[in-house]
Every structure is written in C-alpha cells, then in structure tokens.
Amino acid sequence: MALTVAGSDSGAGAGLQADLKTFAALGVFGTCAVTAVTAQSTAAVLGVSPIDPGFVDLQIDAVLGDLPVAAVKTGMLASSATVAAVARRAAVGDLPNLVVDPVLVASTGRPLLDDDGPQTYLRRLLPHAAVATPNLREAALLTGVDITGVDAMAAAGRRLVDVGCRLVVVKGGHLPGGLSPDVVVDAAGAVTVLAAERIDSLNDHGTGCTLAAAVAAHLARGSAPLAAVERAKLYVRGAIAGAAGWRLGAGHGPLDHFGWGVAHTELTGS
Numbered sequence: 312m313a314l315t316v317a318g319s320d321s322g323a324g325a326g327l328q329a330d331l332k333t334f335a336a337l338g339v340f341g342t343c344a345v346t347a348v349t350a351q352s353t354a355a356v357l358g359v360s361p362i363d364p365g366f367v368d369l370q371i372d373a374v375l376g377d378l379p380v381a382a383v384k385t386g387m388l389a390s391s392a393t394v395a396a397v398a399r400r401a402a403v404g405d406l407p408n409l410v411v412d413p414v415l416v417a418s419t420g421r422p423l424l425d426d427d428g429p430q431t432y433l434r435r436l437l438p439h440a441a442v443a444t445p446n447l448r449e450a451a452l453l454t455g456v457d458i459t460g461v462d463a464m465a466a467a468g469r470r471l472v473d474v475g476c477r478l479v480v481v482k483g484g485h486l487p488g489g490l491s492p493d494v495v496v497d498a499a500g501a502v503t504v505l506a507a508e509r510i511d512s513l514n515d516h517g518t519g520c521t522l523a524a525a526v527a528a529h530l531a532r533g534s535a536p537l538a539a540v541e542r543a544k545l546y547v548r549g550a551i552a553g554a555a556g557w558r559l560g561a562g563h564g565p566l567d568h569f570g571w572g573v574a575h576t577e578l579t580g581s
Contacts, residue, residue: 312340313531314374314406315524316367316397317386318347318359318414318423324565325517330384332568333524337546339531342378344370347389353516353560359423361389364396371397375405382408382531384524385436391427398435408530411440411476412523415449429453438475442536444523445471446482461492461504468496478536480526484518495540503537505544512555514564521566522547 313334320326327343334341346367350357374380383406388394400406413432415424429452437443437453445467447458456467461483468479476498483492492506525543526536534542553567 312342312378312380313382313384313524313527314342314344314371314380315384315386315527316344316346316371316388317384317520318349318389319345320517321348321350322352322516322560322565324353324563325520326386329517329520329566329568330386330524333521333546334528336568336570337525337528337532339382339528342374342380344374346393347387349387352562353564354562356423359389361393364390364392367393368396368400371400371405380407382410382527384410384412384527386412386520386523387414387423388428389424391425391431394424394428394431394436398431398439401436401439406439408441408527409439410523410527410530411437411443412519413437413443413445413449413453414519415452433474437471440476441530442478442480442523442526442540443471443476444480444482444519444526446519447485450481460486461494464492464494465496465502468494468502469500472496472498472500478540480522480540482519482522484515493540493544495537497537505541507544507548510548510551510555512551513562514554514557514559514566515551516563516565518547518551518566521550521568 315330317327331341347361450467454467454470464481471479481494495503525546529539550566553572
C-alpha cells in the first residue's frame, strides 16, 4: 500500500491521478492526501487552489491511522507551509520509504510553489527522503548548479545527498540529444547513469509524477532503492511508448499507464 501527497490534475495526466494509476498498474493499493486542486489541461494550467496545510495533515492522519502504508510519495505541495507540515510528519518517522518529487515549476514555466518553497524543501523535507527525483530545472533551483550535462547532474545530485537524501535521481528528460539520461547518486556519492533512447512523442505529461510514484510502488513491494528506480524508469519508458500514437488534447497528452497502446508487461519491472 502506498500514499501520495499531491495536487489534483483535472486533466488526469499528472498529479495524484497519475500516481494512483501508477500504483494500480504496479499492483499496489493507492491512497491519497490532496494538497491542491488545479484547473489544467494538456496545454495549460489555468488555476491552482491550495488546500489548507492543516487539512492536508488531517488527510495524512486519516490514512496512516487506519491503513498499512509501506511507502509515501510527495508531488506538488503548493505552499511552503504544506512542505513544512509534511516534513514534520517525516521527521517523526510517519512517512516510510519517502519519495520526494520536488514539484516547483509547471512544464509551462508557471511557478507551483511560493518563494520560500525551495529553501523549505532543502532544510525541512529533503533530509528525510529515501529517494528524491528532481528534474533539471528543479535540481538547478535547489542547488544553484548550472546543469548542462551529465557531470553537472551528478554534481547537483551530490549536493542533495549532502542535504540528507539517501538517493537522488536527477532526471535528464529535458536534455537535448537522442538519449534521455537519468543520473542516480547514492549516499556514498557513487553515480549510476541510466540512459535510454528518447521516444518521439508529444504525450509526456506526468512523466515526473509517474516515475516518482513508480519508485514508491516498487519500494512498497520491497525493492531496494536503486532497483526501484531502475524498474520505475522501465515502466515510464513503456508508458511513453504506449501513448506515442495517441491524439488527446491540444498540448502534451498523458502516458499509457495501463499498457493499452502497446504490450509492455516486460517493462514494468514486476
């Protein structure tokens, strides 16, 4: 069983909708605590309405007080106050196998967190992360590293490990070129590069949410952190491939979480 603490995506391609679909696809019962409600489509985020941090905490209480959660994934937390509220739960050991996807900016460039958010992540939440999964822009904002390639990704990952993260995955999907490299840095500073050929598709909305949720699902099922990341990357690659031929919406469409478009059982890591 896994818990996602994340925002709702009305287009259902990202956010807690993507997380719950990912949990289900990987054989894990999913629960949720909603941090924000968004009005968004494949093309734009039209509005964000954050949930009161105290009510987010109450949702977490409701789930943890009744259900055997084995892993927790955070996505868009919407305010530094909510980041701090989640961090308080993590600090007392309430959030097992915590996967932190530090959602700071939408793919359109719209900020999804207030100005204090990055520092609150660094000081309060990331030190408790079993796995952190920033993309290039998030890693740069959190560390101040100018990221132009794999070496810089590794440098940013090491800085986040120094903060306290046990494993950091700096996602390289936005790097130019034919390969999509993710750089994994462990607590000892060792670097593993997971590279795969890029799939030509406009349907990539929710890839970051899906990767982090897949990592949490595999942790919940007992995988070691690096193995969970490797299996999650295979799952996301299969979900992108399955949706490559879809024509949904005017912008970047969703992934094929359930393998409707192409058989990819061998890519789930299950």
